[in-house]
Amino acid sequence: MTTLATQLALQLNESIGLEPPPQPFLKWAGGKSQLLAQLLPLFPKKFNCYHEPFLGGAAVYWYLFSLKEKGTILFDGVRLSDINEELINCYIHVRSNLDNLIQELDFLKRNHNPENYYKVRELNPLNLSSVQRAARFIYLNKTCYNGLYRVNRSGKFNVPMGSYQDPRIFSAEQLIRNSYALQNVAIECTNFQTVLDWAEPSDFIYFDPPYVPLSKTASFTSYTKYPFGQEQQRELAEVFHTLNDRGCKLMLSNSWSEPVINLYQNFHCIELKASRAINSNAERRGKISELLVINYSPDYSNPT
Numbered sequence: 001m002t003t004l005a006t007q008l009a010l011q012l013n014e015s016i017g018l019e020p021p022p023q024p025f026l027k028w029a030g031g032k033s034q035l036l037a038q039l040l041p042l043f044p045k046k047f048n049c050y051h052e053p054f055l056g057g058a059a060v061y062w063y064l065f066s067l068k069e070k071g072t073i074l075f076d077g078v079r080l081s082d083i084n085e086e087l088i089n090c091y092i093h094v095r096s097n098l099d100n101l102i103q104e105l106d107f108l109k110r111n112h113n114p115e116n117y118y119k120v121r122e123l124n125p126l127n128l129s130s131v132q133r134a135a136r137f138i139y140l141n142k143t144c145y146n147g148l149y150r151v152n153r154s155g156k157f158n159v160p161m162g163s164y165q166d167p168r169i170f171s172a173e174q175l176i177r178n179s180y181a182l183q184n185v186a187i188e189c190t191n192f193q194t195v196l197d198w199a200e201p202s203d204f205i206y207f208d209p210p211y212v213p214l215s216k217t218a219s220f221t222s223y224t225k226y227p228f229g230q231e232q233q234r235e236l237a238e239v240f241h242t243l244n245d246r247g248c249k250l251m252l253s254n255s256w257s258e259p260v261i262n263l264y265q266n267f268h269c270i271e272l273k274a275s276r277a278i279n280s281n282a283e284r285r286g287k288i289s290e291l292l293v294i295n296y297s298p299d300y301s302n303p304t
C-alpha cells in the first residue's frame, strides 16, 4: 500500500515540483513572511529538532523546510503547535487527509456567496466531522474580512465577510507542497509551555507569541479565547530562560518595547524593521521596529 507521503512525493516529482516552495495557505495576523529575508542570516545552520510553539500561519516553518530541502540548513525532526484548536485540526488534515480536505474545500468554493458564508460561519464546528471543520476554517479564513481570526468569549468565530471579488480560497498544488512538508511532523494543539516537555539540548525553538501592544489603543488581535497578557509574557520569558539553561538554540519575536527588552536583557536583542500591515491611521503606516531575541551568536560570516 502506498502511503500519503509516497503519493505526494510522486505527484511532486512527476507534475508539480517543490518550486515555488511551500508558503502559508492561511492569512494570519502577525505572519512572518515579510521578515524572512531579515531572519535568514540569523537562523542557526545546524540543529537537531525544530520546535515552533506559536505556529499561526507557519511562515517560518515553510521557509526552514525549503532551506532544508536545498541543504542550506540541516535539521532532523519537527514539532509544531499552537493553542488554536481549529488551526491545528486544519494542519493535521493537510498533513494526513489531503484528498478529503480538498473535496470539502472544493464544495465550499463552488458554493461561495454571501448567504452561504454566513451559513457556514453559523455552523457549530463541534457538530461537523473534523475534515469539514478543517475545510470550514480555511474557507472562512480566505473569505472573511482581512483574514482576521476573532472569536467571542464563548469561542464563536464572529468576523464578517470580506469584500473580495473572487477570493482565492485554496490551491490544490499549493496544499500538496504544504502536505509534503508536513509528513513525519508532530502537530499538536497545546499551550506553549509544553515545549519544556519536548525540547532537548541542541534543538532550535522559534517563539512568535502574540505581541505586547505598543499602546493602549493598539489594535488587539484575539487569536483565541485565551488571553495573552503580561502574566503570559512573563511565563514565556521563564520558559526561554529554562530552555537556554538546557542548551537549546532560541529565537523569539515580539514588539520593540521596553517591558519586553527588560525580560530578555541577558540575550542578543536585535532590531528588525517591519511594514505595518493594517493601520486605519494613515500617519502611522510605514516601517516599525520589531524585537528579535536570540541566545546564540549569529554567524553573519556564513550567509545561507
Ligand SMILES: C[S@@+](CC[C@H](N)C(=O)[O-])C[C@H]1O[C@@H](n2cnc3c(N)ncnc32)[C@H](O)[C@@H]1O
Binding pocket: 028, 029, 030, 031, 032, 033, 053, 054, 055, 056, 057, 058, 059, 060, 081, 082, 083, 084, 190, 191, 192, 193, 208, 209, 210, 211, 223, 224, 226, 228
Ligand atoms: C503572532 S501569531 C504567530 C504567527 C506565525 N509565526 C506566522 O508566521 O503566521 C501568535 C500565535 O500564538 C497562538 N497562541 C496564543 N496564545 C497561545 C498560547 N498560550 N500557547 C500557544 N499558542 C498560543 C495564536 O493562536 C497565534 O497563532
